[in-house]
Amino acid sequence: MGQIDITFPDGNVKAFEAGITPAEIAAGISNSLAKKAISANVNGAHWDLQWPITENAAVAINTMKDDEPALELIRHDLAHIMARAVQEIWPDVKVTIGPVIDNGWYYDFDREEPFTPEDLGQIEAKMKEIINRRDPVTTEIWDRDRAVAYYEANGEPYKVELVGMIPEDQPIRMYWHGHWQDLCRGPHLQHTGQVPADAFKLMKVAGAYWRGDSDRPMLQRIYGVAFKTRQELKDYLTFLEEAEKRDHRRLGREMGLFHFEEVAPGSVFWHPHGWQLFQTLIGYMRRRQEAAGYVEVNSPDIMERALWEKSGHWENYRANMFLAQTQDDRDYALKPMNCPGHMLIYGQGVKSYRDLPLKIAEFGKVHRYEPSGALHGLLRVRSFTQDDAHIYCTPDQLTEECLKINDLILSIYSDFGFEDVRIKLSTRPENRIGSDESWDRAEDSLRTALDSAGHDYTIFEGEGAFYGPKLEYVLRDAIGRDWQCGTLQVDFNLPERFGTTYVTQAGAREYPVMLHRALFGSLERFIGILIENFAGKLPFWLAPRQVVVASIVSDADDYVYEVVNALRERGIRAEADIRNEKINYKVREHSVGKVPVILAIGQREVEERTVTVRRLGEKQTKTVTLDEIVADLAVEATPPDLA
RNA sequence: GCCGCAGUAGCUCAGUGGUAGAGCGCACCCUUGGUAAGGGUGAGGUCGGGAGUUCAAUCCUCCCCUGCGGCACCA
Numbered sequence: 001m002g003q004i005d006i007t008f009p010d011g012n013v014k015a016f017e018a019g020i021t022p023a024e025i026a027a028g029i030s031n032s033l034a035k036k037a038i039s040a041n042v043n044g045a046h047w048d049l050q051w052p053i054t055e056n057a058a059v060a061i062n063t064m065k066d067d068e069p070a071l072e073l074i075r076h077d078l079a080h081i082m083a084r085a086v087q088e089i090w091p092d093v094k095v096t097i098g099p100v101i102d103n104g105w106y107y108d109f110d111r112e113e114p115f116t117p118e119d120l121g122q123i124e125a126k127m128k129e130i131i132n133r134r135d136p137v138t139t140e141i142w143d144r145d146r147a148v149a150y151y152e153a154n155g156e157p158y159k160v161e162l163v164g165m166i167p168e169d170q171p172i173r174m175y176w177h178g179h180w181q182d183l184c185r186g187p188h189l190q191h192t193g194q195v196p197a198d199a200f201k202l203m204k205v206a207g208a209y210w211r212g213d214s215d216r217p218m219l220q221r222i223y224g225v226a227f228k229t230r231q232e233l234k235d236y237l238t239f240l241e242e243a244e245k246r247d248h249r250r251l252g253r254e255m256g257l258f259h260f261e262e263v264a265p266g267s268v269f270w271h272p273h274g275w276q277l278f279q280t281l282i283g284y285m286r287r288r289q290e291a292a293g294y295v296e297v298n299s300p301d302i303m304e305r306a307l308w309e310k311s312g313h314w315e316n317y318r319a320n321m322f323l324a325q326t327q328d329d330r331d332y333a334l335k336p337m338n339c340p341g342h343m344l345i346y347g348q349g350v351k352s353y354r355d356l357p358l359k360i361a362e363f364g365k366v367h368r369y370e371p372s373g374a375l376h377g378l379l380r381v382r383s384f385t386q387d388d389a390h391i392y393c394t395p396d397q398l399t400e401e402c403l404k405i406n407d408l409i410l411s412i413y414s415d416f417g418f419e420d421v422r423i424k425l426s427t428r429p430e431n432r433i434g435s436d437e438s439w440d441r442a443e444d445s446l447r448t449a450l451d452s453a454g455h456d457y458t459i460f461e462g463e464g465a466f467y468g469p470k471l472e473y474v475l476r477d478a479i480g481r482d483w484q485c486g487t488l489q490v491d492f493n494l495p496e497r498f499g500t501t502y503v504t505q506a507g508a509r510e511y512p513v514m515l516h517r518a519l520f521g522s523l524e525r526f527i528g529i530l531i532e533n534f535a536g537k538l539p540f541w542l543a544p545r546q547v548v549v550a551s552i553v554s555d556a557d558d559y560v561y562e563v564v565n566a567l568r569e570r571g572i573r574a575e576a577d578i579r580n581e582k583i584n585y586k587v588r589e590h591s592v593g594k595v596p597v598i599l600a601i602g603q604r605e606v607e608e609r610t611v612t613v614r615r616l617g618e619k620q621t622k623t624v625t626l627d628e629i630v631a632d633l634a635v636e637a638t639p640p641d642l643a
Numbered sequence: 644g645c646c647g648c649a650g651u652a653g654c655u656c657a658g659u660g661g662u663a664g665a666g667c668g669c670a671c672c673c674u675u676g677g678u679a680a681g682g683g684u685g686a687g688g689u690c691g692g693g694a695g696u697u698c699a700a701u702c703c704u705c706c707c708c709u710g711c712g713g714c715a716c717c718a
Contacts, residue, residue: 114647206713207646214715218646221713253654262691262709320717371644371716372709384718472718484718521718553675580675588679602677614678621678 007058016053023049023190026061036063038073038194039187046072048187050139064194064228072100075226077137077177077189078127078200079105082224084180085126095182096158096210096219103236104200104225108208110158115220120202123222127200134193135178139186141171147183158210159183199233200226243479248531249377255536255594257527257544258378266375266382268524273544276573278385278523280542282363284639285387285412285520291641292408294359294389299341301365305331310497311340312433316466322367322382338364339491339516342390343498351502356512357393357401363523364388378528379483385523391515392495392502395441398513402449402488409473409486409519415640416530417539420476423455424484426463433467438492443469445490467493468516477533485526489516536594537616540636545595547574547633549611550586552602554578559606563599563626570634591616597633 003015006025016025022040026033026049040047041060046069053059062069079098086093086109098107109115115123142150144163151159162183166172175184177192189195201224208221227233244250252258257274260267270278286296302324308314313321313336322334335341342360351358367383374380393401413421425446428439446469450457457471464470473486495501495511502512520526530538540546549563557578567574577586583600590598599611605623612623624632
């Protein structure tokens, strides 16, 4: 073998025999580095210490100080160690795949018996045992037939299938953790003892389809989380607890916003305070849309089958629709979308190119028979209110209209404090209507709009709606979670299906292009997101209960009402609390209820015509005059678009 | 829809093959108290629904419904 040049991170270049491994290079540098090494970066690729380097390369040796490779390797090795532990305890369990995911890993198993929480404890103990054995991790490349024969002999059908999926030009790589072996592309650590034994935890077991396909067998997936240190693990578990405290289902109850019932799974019963918030959002959106040139309409909730056949929903969406049959045997459906209704409104009278773009908006309540397992609080429901609109325009206007919507969405999210927004572009799905040419045009126009707005986006092939491609707006909340909200879809199909046209300048009849868009997406979901993002502490203008005026002594009752009335006159949502309770009690109760401002009134305030202000989350109180607080809160209560 | 777990008072939960308990909340009484739960008394439950086993089921078995965690699907 010849010589190769290895370039080190400090710029030094050194010649080695071709085929040298990073482990050998590390050993040549120092004994301690050889021990501490976990992997290497070779020309940017994450490289196992055992893999030979055969050409000139830039090489960096990684240790546990390098977060990214360290976490990747810890989690990946733990996946193997867990699978090994499971097979040591239950030798007949079949193994499948076990990738690294955010904060940890999972591994899917095929086993008759379900894993129990007690099993997880047993597995975890076995894993620690394996780590303490400090088993060497070794790798070799196998012949394809040998790998298949091996897995067939060992009763591992899933592995046989995985071997078959590896492209012909790629090696079949095996990894050994001691005596236990798994098909794996690597890289891995030097030995199991490099995994921190006190910084991982098995979290839960759940069902998962083999290869993510609902037609294939259901496996059992065990999830684990892992970090470099015990402290990081603890921090992560604390983070999960914090996230749980933000759960909108729990806060919704504590704040008295809404509830659900068994008789209406996935449908919200809005309580007065929740409905107040709902209406505040609609009021805001109504103003924004009106300013952007939209007109608002309302279309029927139940329409006959013939309409849904015409729109294509009967063919493509019926499984998700609530159907209604009348005594005289007529088929109706509750609308799952507003677009067909808007088509009929557009279709009234003759439209001219002068009428375009026509922007028809509706706060329409749609019903979708979502799979039972998908339901989740406000975030996934079966009946929800969209801030929906359809924009009819000429092909020439298309890109500009997309851009305007993009601007509007981002401006609106910003008003709620969401500045970090990602965009997903979903292209034509298998189940679809319309010609390939119209799909080409539709997808192109979305791309063009995004490109000219200079906004990054990710493409999701085959994820579009059945009538057109779509953009989806995903916003990141205060603790880094992503939520899908708004959507923008281009549709060349519905106007043709409904035969709706406009008269061009030249007097011809042409089909308009149609844009479907929702900015909040669903009011229900958006409210759920707001609650979680703000942990219930909504901005003052959104808070359904803005001010509670609480008496400290009953002699203050009259003045309490005077304060409440003064606030209400300025449109502030204020209520009195003159119950026979101590101020401590009232403060606690309204704090739990997430009321942003509590005004306490005792003898002193009555005499001085002041109020003592306590803001949610602040221990400090402040006494100001009645006039002052009314003026201040009136400013705070102003929605951002009117400020 | 699929896998697993769960469903007992308004909420959070304990409990038992012989028809149930706590704390909070609620009602009433005492207390007028200065910023996250003052004290007392009391009311309140078809133990998710249906069938079965049993002398007897809230408890055991089966079916269904709903919820929770994932998967699949989606705003």
